[in-house]
Structures are given as structure tokens and as C-alpha cells.
Amino acid sequence: MGDIESMPFLESMRQMHSEEKEENIAFIHVTLVPLDTQGEQKTKPTQHSVKELRSLGLQPDAIVARCKEPVSADTKSKIALFCDVPVNAVVSAHDARDIYYVPTLMEQEGMSDYLMEKLKLTSKEASREWDELMKKMASIDKEIRVAVVGKYAHLGDSYISINEALKHGGIECGCRVRIDWIDAEEFEKNPESIDTLGKYNGILVPGGFGVRGTEGKILAIKYAREHNIPYLGLCLGMQLAVIEFARDVLGLKDANSAELVKTEHPVIDLLPEQESVKNMGGTMRLGNCDAILTDGSLAHKIYGTTCLTERHRHRYEVNPKYIPQLEAKGMKFTGKNDHRMEIAEIPGHKFFFSSQFHPEFKSRPGKPSPPFLAFVKAALGRC
Numbered sequence: 515m516g517d518i519e520s521m522p523f524l525e526s527m528r529q530m531h532s533e534e535k536e537e538n539i540a541f542i543h544v545t546l547v548p549l550d551t552q553g554e555q556k557t558k559p560t561q562h563s564v565k566e567l568r569s570l571g572l573q574p575d576a577i578v579a580r581c582k583e584p585v586s587a588d589t590k591s592k593i594a595l596f597c598d599v600p601v602n603a604v605v606s607a608h609d610a611r612d613i614y615y616v617p618t619l620m621e622q623e624g625m626s627d628y629l630m631e632k633l634k635l636t637s638k639e640a641s642r643e644w645d646e647l648m649k650k651m652a653s654i655d656k657e658i659r660v661a662v663v664g665k666y667a668h669l670g671d672s673y674i675s676i677n678e679a680l681k682h683g684g685i686e687c688g689c690r691v692r693i694d695w696i697d698a699e700e701f702e703k704n705p706e707s708i709d710t711l712g713k714y715n716g717i718l719v720p721g722g723f724g725v726r727g728t729e730g731k732i733l734a735i736k737y738a739r740e741h742n743i744p745y746l747g748l749c750l751g752m753q754l755a756v757i758e759f760a761r762d763v764l765g766l767k768d769a770n771s772a773e774l775v776k777t778e779h780p781v782i783d784l785l786p787e788q789e790s791v792k793n794m795g796g797t798m799r800l801g802n803c804d805a806i807l808t809d810g811s812l813a814h815k816i817y818g819t820t821c822l823t824e825r826h827r828h829r830y831e832v833n834p835k836y837i838p839q840l841e842a843k844g845m846k847f848t849g850k851n852d853h854r855m856e857i858a859e860i861p862g863h864k865f866f867f868s869s870q871f872h873p874e875f876k877s878r879p880g881k882p883s884p885p886f887l888a889f890v891k892a893a894l895g896r897c
Contacts, residue, residue: 528570545560555589573598579593583609600628612651614648615651650686654684657692660680662696663696663730664696665699679877680890682879682886689890701729711738712743716896717735719746719748721872724774732761742864745865745867746886748873757770759840759845763844764839770782773830802825803824804823808849815888846861854870855870865888
């Protein structure tokens with residue numbers, strides 16, 4: 515409430531309410547209950563925002579009160595009285611030790627029961643899957659450290675999908691994944707500092723665009739490959755793994771991506787059917803694409819199938835011209851979409867898996883992404 519940008523949405527909701535039967539719609543207003551310097555819970559912000567809602571023709575059916583500590587019974591009664599909602603419709607949303615505990619907190623506060631009654635929904639047997647997930651989280655007794663080497667290390671939310679996917683894999687494995695975000699450019703400025711990666715159980719290089727930090731990421735990939743540290747590469751993380759392998763193993767010292775620099779050996783390049791594209795806008799591979807996996811490969815073992823569908827967000831591909839040389843020296847492309855390489859792995863390494871797609875986009879609590887789950891398991895084996 516209070517922002518002019520929200521007005522069209524609030525008016526849309528008002529019209530929706532006027533067209534629907536009362537039992538078909540419920541408005542839940544999330545509001546702040548701050549603490550004053552004496553620790554008293556203040557309801558004035560809630561009262562004022564509800565007054566604003568009413569002036570627009572909207573009356574909340576329930577109020578979720580955000581507070582640092584549990585909202586007291588007296589505070590709930592006061593909000594109910596002045597905002598014209600039942601006391602059992604005022605829900606405490608106090609700070610939780612982890613965001614995944616919030617649904618359980620809402621359930622304990624009676625939110626489900628109130629909404630079921632309000633919307634006249636027939637009660638069914640409740641699923642206990644989320645409770646089981648919380649029990650797994652509460653029983654975690656191990657920890658691994660993972661280095662995420664990127665160029666947005668100072669912005670943790672830049673890699674939020676990756677952070678959560680690692681967390682999902684950790685919950686399933688009964689371990690806490692401690693993530694250190696490392697600025698790839700630091701390795702470029704001080705190559706000797708690469709040895710700091712030796713303390714980690716796993717190294718991950720995420721996707722991205724642009725040349726900045728790529729040489730530092732390549733140094734990290736080389737360290738993981740040479741020191742047998744579990745490695746997971748995503749999108750650009752796969753392309754840079756191919757570049758590093760071409761440089762160090764094939765001896766193509768200037769191997770690089772045509773997206774980044776002009777080079778004699780563009781092991782990453784536009785495919786022939788893309789060369790006629792002059793305007794890059796709207797030419798990326800986006801969304802779901804299929805991949806066929808090599809039977810018996812690490813990819814096959816991870817996914818438990820020889821056919822998968824994962825989400826993409828990229829433009830350049832592994833150059834088919836170099837694939838025979840790369841595979842002859844030990845890098846195997848075990849996931850393919852026609853002539854596009856989807857997965858690169860190195861057999862014999864403790865765990866070296868990289869994908870052109872973004873498996874983190876489909877990871878969910880209780881249903882971790884297969885590559886992330888396998889990566890966490892491999893990292894656990896290095897403890």
C-alpha cells in the first residue's frame with residue numbers, strides 16, 4: 515500500500531471482488547508490525563494501510579503480520595478490532611530461522627483452516643511432505659564448503675537459483691552447504707591465490723555473459739580438474755571448461771569463445787545456421803530443450819534416463835569442428851541435441867560435470883536437481 519505503481523492492480527482486485535461470489539475470493543494483507551524502542555509491538559502501520567485499502571473499496575479477509583518476534587495475543591486482538599477481521603484471521607509471520615519454515619509457521623497459526631472455511635473448501639487429508647522436509651533440515655549434522663566462482667560475487671542474489679539448488683541437494687544428503695562467493699577477477703589479479711580453492715569440497719562456475727572474469731573462472735576450472743575436486747559447470751561454466759581443456763590438454767593456447775574474443779581456435783562459436791544472424795536480439799536458445807544421453811555415462815547415472823528436458827538461456831555452442839579432438843583426449847560429450855553439445859564430462863575424474871543448460875531452474879525443495887544432488891554427494895565424499 516502507498517505506492518502509486520500498485521494502483522492499477524488494486525483496482526483490478528476491487529473489480530474482481532465485485533464480479534465474484536464472496537466465497538470464491540479472499541484478500542490477504544501482509545503488513546508490518548514494528549517494535550518501538552521499548553520492544554512494544556505497534557499496530558498503527560497496519561491500521562493506516564487497512565484504512566487506505568478501504569478507501570479504495572477493498573477489505574482484507576485476513577492479515578498476515580510481519581514482526582521480528584511472535585505477534586502477541588493482545589496485538590492480534592487490537593488489529594482485529596480496528597481492522598474489522600476475526601482474531602483467528604490475524605496471523606503472526608515472525609522471523610523464522612529459515613524461509614522454508616514459513617509454510618509450517620503459517621499452518622501452525624491456523625491460516626489453512628481459516629481460508630478453508632472462508633472459501634468453503636472441502637477438507638482433505640493433509641500432505642505431510644513438507645513436514646518431512648523440515649525434519650530432514652532439523653536433523654542435518656554435516657557441512658560441506660562450495661566455492662562459487664563468478665563475477666557477481668558481491669551480489670549474492672545474482673546466483674539465488676544456484677544457492678537454493680545447492681541447498682536442496684544438501685537437505686537431501688543431510689548436510690549444510692556453506693557457499694563462498696569468490697570474485698573470479700581476484701584470480702586474474704593474483705593467480706597464486708588460486709590455491710585457496712584447495713580447502714573447498716566442490717567448485718562451481720555459473721552462467722554469465724561477457725569477457726570480464728572469464729580467465730579467472732578458467733583458472734578455477736583448471737584447478738578443479740588437476741586437483742580432482744568435484745566440479746559443476748553451468749552454461750558458460752561448461753563453455754569455459756571446454757576452453758580450458760582445449761588450451762591445456764589439446765595445446766591450443768589461444769582457444770577461446772568467439773563471443774568473447776577473436777581467436778584462431780573458436781572452440782565455442784555460433785553454429786553454421788546462426789552465422790547469417792546479424793541482429794543478436796531475440797536469437798538465444800531459451801526454455802526447454804531435449805537432450806539424449808550416452809548410455810552408461812555419468813550424465814546417465816545422474817539422471818537415471820537417456821532422455822531429459824532442461825531449460826536453456828544462451829546463444830553460442832561448442833564448435834563441432836573440435837569435438838573429435840576433445841573427445842580423443844578424454845573430454846566426453848554425453849548429452850546432445852542433434853549437433854548441439856549439452857553435457858561435457860571427464861571420465862575418471864572424481865566428479866566433473868558441466869551442462870549447456872541451467873538445471874538449477876527446475877530444482878525444488880524435496881525435489882533437488884539431479885546434477886546438484888550428485889555434485890553435493892561427490893563433495894561430501896571429499897570431506
